[in-house]
Amino acid sequence: MSLQELDRSIIHEGGSVSAKADEYLRRSGAVAGGWLSRYGLLIAFLALWQAASTAGWINPAVFPSVGAILSALWTGISGGALLDDIAISLQRSGTAFAGAVVLAIPLGLLMGQVRPIENALDPVLQLFRQTSALALYPVFILLLGLGEASKVFVIFWATLFPLLLSTISGVKEVDSKLIEMARVYGASRLTVFRRVVLPGAVPSIFVGLRLSATTALLLLIASEMIGANKGIGFQVMNAQYNFQIPLMFAAIFILAGLGLVSNYALVFAQRRLCRWSDASN
């Protein structure tokens, strides 16, 4: 039963005060129940971790308690040390992701529309896609040096392909019957593209954006573990070298948080833009 239905049933049935109170309790119970069924296991996992670590069931030197990790996280953030790492990491992955978006979406739209261009580019694309970005990282370092450029480029490289391929397939999977319908009404090629193909491809483009955002964070960490002196990925490695295990876990938690936030932001944007699509629910 949705909340709206509950609202309505309160209006219709809730004659006496006690009935209203009953309804209210039932309703808040339902909300709490829903929340618990969704996050209960996660909370139990964290509680078990905390208990296992403090009771010594697992080695607290390797698995510090959740409390110790949170306090390391707080010290790092309030002291500003981790904030610098977060900033530089966001800058790297953000630049690369933005670059991939700017190149992949227009190129994908073009390739999906113009068959000869797709035919010519597809073999190159398939080859590049199958070549692991991490394997190419040494090549990028040789070409661009150990600085920011090679890090941004390796992330860009890895995020480009999921987005490009999703955009191409989004364009190609637009129902040809809808395109024919638009032609019957006298739509020009450009109008068909603007009013039928582009909106039809949006859900698929969002799938690509979400894949790419995940890939961006993955490659960010890998690139920061090699030849970096700042960034969350560096912090994970560095804390481990220095045996600051709570700090290492704090950095890992930040990574997970960044992943969740970027995914939720994209899901939110997708819901706003593609309310019509089943795929967005």
Place this chain on the structure above:
Amino acid sequence: MAEVRSLRKGEVALRDLSKSFQINGRPLSVLRNLNLDIRSGECLAIVGASGSGKTTLLRVLAGLETADAGRVLIDGRPVAGVGTERAVIFQEPRLLPWLTVLGNVAFGLKVRGEDSGRAEQRARHYISLVGLADFQDAYPKQLSGGMAQRVGLARALTVKPEILLLDEPLGALDAMTKLTMQQELERIWREEKVTMVLVTHDLEEAIYLADRVLILPKQKDGAPRAIDIDLPRPRDRSGARFVRYRQELLREFGLH
């Protein structure tokens, strides 16, 4: 608006129209030297067994297929390709899922560069005409099959075509919805005074709606034959003469 109507013609003439397809490397003749005149404001139904070329004929009329030989004349002028004086209603509603009913109905006008306010104003009129005034903000996935097909009909009417081409428009609907939609189609056809060409495999639908039924033969069996349906409207499906027309059409297909 009435003056505009009276200038409208919507007359169709087909001259020696032929069309064949390549099936597995060999040509299959679908239409052979077809000659046909459709009067302005007439409702013509085209029936025939599958493979008789009825849908191909409609697609040639729509300009979605080009004939191998022969000409299509509309109001005396030869036409090639799609044209704004014709609108097509397909078996599937073909609605854009990201647009509301209003957006879909206004689509045909907007595509032609019509000002969006005026397009939506006219769209609202036709949405009411097909009985969906309460649903203009709904999205296609919220509509039933019959409702979606009404939206497609409203979209076609909004561009004020001279000729409405319908390709088995009710073929995918359930029996009850189909009967209601046939009544609606007849009412709208009378109100809009549009020339209507209806491809159908439902003989009863053809007799109910059409002034004339064109029977397309399977290639070898000979020339197309037209039967005038001389019945007062709205037609009584169980009337004796209706039933006789039905028997006559069934005989054409070798079914008694």
